[in-house]
Amino acid sequence: MTTDGYQAIIFDWAGTITIPLLDAVLHSANEIGFTAEDLTKAFSGLSGYFNDPDSIFHRAEIGEIDDDELRAHLDEIAEGASRLFESEPPSIFHAANRPEMVELLEELAETDALVILATNNFVTGQDILAARYLDSGLVQAVVNSALVGMRKPNPAFFSLILETFELEPSEVLVVDDLDANLDVARDLGMGTVLVGTDTPAAVDEIKRLVAGNR
Numbered sequence: 001m002t003t004d005g006y007q008a009i010i011f012d013w014a015g016t017i018t019i020p021l022l023d024a025v026l027h028s029a030n031e032i033g034f035t036a037e038d039l040t041k042a043f044s045g046l047s048g049y050f051n052d053p054d055s056i057f058h059r060a061e062i063g064e065i066d067d068d069e070l071r072a073h074l075d076e077i078a079e080g081a082s083r084l085f086e087s088e089p090p091s092i093f094h095a096a097n098r099p100e101m102v103e104l105l106e107e108l109a110e111t112d113a114l115v116i117l118a119t120n121n122f123v124t125g126q127d128i129l130a131a132r133y134l135d136s137g138l139v140q141a142v143v144n145s146a147l148v149g150m151r152k153p154n155p156a157f158f159s160l161i162l163e164t165f166e167l168e169p170s171e172v173l174v175v176d177d178l179d180a181n182l183d184v185a186r187d188l189g190m191g192t193v194l195v196g197t198d199t200p201a202a203v204d205e206i207k208r209l210v211a212g213n214r
Contacts, residue, residue: 005212006173006191010161013119015177016195017101024095031090032083041078060122063146067124085124093128100199104206105138113210118143118161120151153184173209
C-alpha cells in the first residue's frame with residue numbers, strides 16, 4: 001500500500017477497530033454469566049454512557065474520577081457488573097477486533113504512515129490497549145481520553161493530537177464509528193471515514209484515501 005495521500009490515520013477503538021460496543025458488552029456479559037435480569041440491570045446503568053454527557057462513565061473517561069469508583073457504582077446497580085471494566089477477560093477491554101481492520105493495520109504498518117489509536121477510554125484500558133496494538137506494532141501511539149483529560153467529540157482532543165505529532169489537519173484521516181466525532185474532525189479540516197456495518201467498504205475507502213485518491 002502506498003501513502004501518497006494522508007500521512008497520518010487516527011483510528012477510534014471501540015466499534016471501529018473492534019466489533020460494535022453494544023456487541024462487545026453483550027459478549028462480555030454472557031461470558032460473565034449474567035442472567036437476563038442481570039443484563040437488564042447492567043444496561044440500565046450503562047444507558048448513561050449513551051445519553052448523559054455528564055455521566056459517571058464520561059467523568060471516568062476524562063480522569064475526573066478513578067476506575068475503582070466507576071466499578072463500585074456499577075456493582076451497586078448490578079452485582080458483578082464491574083467485571084465488564086476490569087483488566088482481565090472477559091471485560092470489554094478485550095473486545096474482539098474486526099478482522100478486516102486488523103488486516104488493514106498490518107498493511108499500514110508496512111508503510112511510512114503514522115497510525116494513532118485515539119479512544120474515549122478509562123485508565124484501566126491503557127496498558128491493555130498498548131499491549132494489544134502498540135506493542136504489536138499495529139499502531140505507533142495510543143491517545144487515551146482518561147490520560148489527556150478530554151474526550152471526543154471535544155475539538156481540543158483532536159487539536160492536541162495535531163500539536164503533539166506536529167501534523168496539519170490536511171495530512172490526517174480520522175476513522176470512527178460515530179458521526180459526532182467525524183463532524184468535529186471534518187470541521188477542523190481533517191479527512192474522515194465512517195465505519196458502519198459494511199466494514200470491507202470502509203476499509204476500501206480508507207485505502208483509496210491513503211493512496212491519494214481523494
